[in-house]
Amino acid sequence: MGLLDANISKHNVLVTSVDNVMNWARLSSLWPMGFGLACCAIEMMATNASNHDLERFGIFPRSSPRQSDLMIVAGTVTMKMAERVIRLYEQMPEPRYVLSMGSCSNCGGPYWKHGYHVLKGVDKIIPVDVYVPGCPPRPESLIGGLMKIQELVRMEQIGISREEAIKKLDQKSLDPAQLIQGERKGALTT
Amino acid sequence: MEETQANAAGESAEITTAKAVWQVVRDAFGEAVSELDANPFMPFFEVLERERWRDIALFMRDDPVLLFNYMACLSGVDYPEEEKLGIVCNLESLGKHGHKIAVKVKCEREGGAIPSVAKVWKTAEWHEREAFDMYGMIFTGHPDLRRILCPEDWEGYPLRKDYEVQETYHGIKVPN
Numbered sequence: 001m002g003l004l005d006a007n008i009s010k011h012n013v014l015v016t017s018v019d020n021v022m023n024w025a026r027l028s029s030l031w032p033m034g035f036g037l038a039c040c041a042i043e044m045m046a047t048n049a050s051n052h053d054l055e056r057f058g059i060f061p062r063s064s065p066r067q068s069d070l071m072i073v074a075g076t077v078t079m080k081m082a083e084r085v086i087r088l089y090e091q092m093p094e095p096r097y098v099l100s101m102g103s104c105s106n107c108g109g110p111y112w113k114h115g116y117h118v119l120k121g122v123d124k125i126i127p128v129d130v131y132v133p134g135c136p137p138r139p140e141s142l143i144g145g146l147m148k149i150q151e152l153v154r155m156e157q158i159g160i161s162r163e164e165a166i167k168k169l170d171q172k173s174l175d176p177a178q179l180i181q182g183e184r185k186g187a188l189t190t
Numbered sequence: 191m192e193e194t195q196a197n198a199a200g201e202s203a204e205i206t207t208a209k210a211v212w213q214v215v216r217d218a219f220g221e222a223v224s225e226l227d228a229n230p231f232m233p234f235f236e237v238l239e240r241e242r243w244r245d246i247a248l249f250m251r252d253d254p255v256l257l258f259n260y261m262a263c264l265s266g267v268d269y270p271e272e273e274k275l276g277i278v279c280n281l282e283s284l285g286k287h288g289h290k291i292a293v294k295v296k297c298e299r300e301g302g303a304i305p306s307v308a309k310v311w312k313t314a315e316w317h318e319r320e321a322f323d324m325y326g327m328i329f330t331g332h333p334d335l336r337r338i339l340c341p342e343d344w345e346g347y348p349l350r351k352d353y354e355v356q357e358t359y360h361g362i363k364v365p366n
Contacts, residue, residue: 079359080341112366116348116355117340120366 019157026069027153030097030146033068033088034061038075040102040136047139059146065091070149071126072142076104076111077119089126095156097149100128101142103135110135129166201228207289208233214255219246232280234292243295244305244331250281250293251310258291260284261311266321270351273299275327279307279314297327306332324349 036044048054048061062068065088077085089098100122103109111118122128129152132145155165155172205228212226212235223246224236237243250258258281267276276296283289297304306329308315318329319338326347329335336342345356355364 079344079362079364082362083360108366116353116364119362125362 022158023154023156026095027150029058029060030070030149030153031060031062031068032070032072032099033065033092034063035088036072036074037077037081038102038104040074040104043136043139044072044074044101044142047142052139052143054143054146057143057146057150065089066093068092069095070097070099072099072101073105073122073128074101074136076109077122077125078117079119080117082119082122082125085122086125095162097130097152098122098126098128099130099132099145099149101132101134101145102137103133106131106133129162202230204290205230205233207287208291211256211289211291214253215246215250218249218253222246232290232292234278234294236294236296240295240297240304244307244310246293247279247307247310255287257283257286259286261307261313261317262290264314264317264321266325266327266349267294268299268325268350269296270299272296275299275302275325277304277318277321277327301328303328303330305330306335308332323347326350 036042046052048059054060059070065071069092071089071092073085089096100106104111104118105122108115108118108120112120119125130145130148132141134141137145151172152165152169155168156162157165209226209228212223212233215223215235219242222237222239222242224238226233226235237246250256260282262280262282263278264280265278267278269276274296275298276294279293279295281291281293295304304327306314306318308318308329309331315333316338318332319335321327322329322332322335323337323339324347337344340348341359344359346353348355358364
């Protein structure tokens, strides 16, 4: 549940935990690093632009790794770029998140077999929190991935590790199959 | 359309001009160039004495009848069964005569060298760097012969037919 859903009508007083306020602030201003590697970056830019408007989620690309919370690895990571990606990741302040966007950065994509120059998945060099499948993923998919990062932030607490937060997120997660089935049935009956 | 017009012998205007172009080069350089391969797609001849390739290039660029002022492309080729590497240069006389031709130059597969034409057509500078990067032939007289796409400490030449990718690069595993 979001913080703003709570009733704050009485004298603008709101009682909550520090974790909640911190997490709400952090997930409402996830600043990704403004860099793209291939065609996925075009889709990422489209997501940033007015049609999909990432700024409504407080997501706004920063020009420096020092000011970024999130790295969107958007595109093909070549062997030449791999070392630079590591360096950029290390320059980001903690807590930091990584979203791997598209087949190339997930696993090498179409360069899986014969791409001598391509890293077979960015998770070989840096830890990845969310994978977004697609070639390239549509803006809706990217937004879905970013929502997943926000959920992960919401699960975090002072004193618990990222792994434990991911476990908590896992326990809370729903199987979307039933929801989709339900929606389909609803659509068929009307 | 110029391409579809055929003369009395039934050949296209492009081939007729390519033959005329080749004849001019043959008259100037004799046996240094091969016969013309008059295929309908891209007529070409080969430079057999490759140490004369730069003179031939300069001649083709500056001769008033030829005026090949534009290098459209320079590609590398691997010929493992001949134990050779080569380049294919697509030349065009842009805005002057409008004719096109391709020139091939070959060298040995191991340690072979081809004269650089980077000073003749500026375009060739990066194209030759790319051919060097992918196939490993040396371009003698090139102003700045470094790898252009692969990292400078990359091992091997990726577009050779017998290329085997290296296992690791700076501690990162390369093949999956």
